Amino acid sequence: MTEIIIVILSTLGTLFILLAAIGVVRMPDIYLRISVTTKAATLGIGLILLASAVYFNEGPITARILAIILFMLLTAPVGAHMIGRASYFTGVKLWKKSQVDDLKGKYDPSTHQLSSKDKNSVSKDSSHPNSSEK
């Protein structure tokens, strides 16, 4: 019974990682690739680590594995947001079939401040550029 659970969990996790690998090659745009990397790979890693937790079936090892899964779930969106933000600032083009660019003209290119108004009324105070969030 335990072996069947391990086989199912590891197979699902491996398939999700394989889908993430195919998606990161096939997707036409950096932002779509970031989306694939964040969701599919995190889910696949979580399933594989759960399979190893089921296999070892001890308290400390399960706690360690849950700590790894929690850490991955916390850090994957943060890293994806930072790399997407950096690539938007450095001028990586969107896919040519992309319909909407909501951030167009709303970032101040020098201070990296986000504002919902037009660019002339952006406050020019010397706050830290990384303090602006979506």
Add this chain to the structure above:
Amino acid sequence: MSLYDYLYYIILPLLSISVLIIFIRFLLGPTLSDRVVSLDLLLTTGIGIIAVYSIHTDQPTFLDIAMILALIAFLGTVAFAYYLEKREKND
């Protein structure tokens, strides 16, 4: 087919194929951001390979290394994003 044979002959080759496919994007990647994203995905797949290998060898000590690798992946992504933003232009 036992569990160990299944892990050794099906799961680990599939993960290795995933690593090779991601490495294609790492080599192709038109911008530096693509390379950073694919490097992050390579390290994430490495965590999965370490977890499967710890089942196969029955050594739970390898999971500590998986945790360290997760830390290094996050730190690398954040550092690359920070310095990418500071750069004037990237190719």
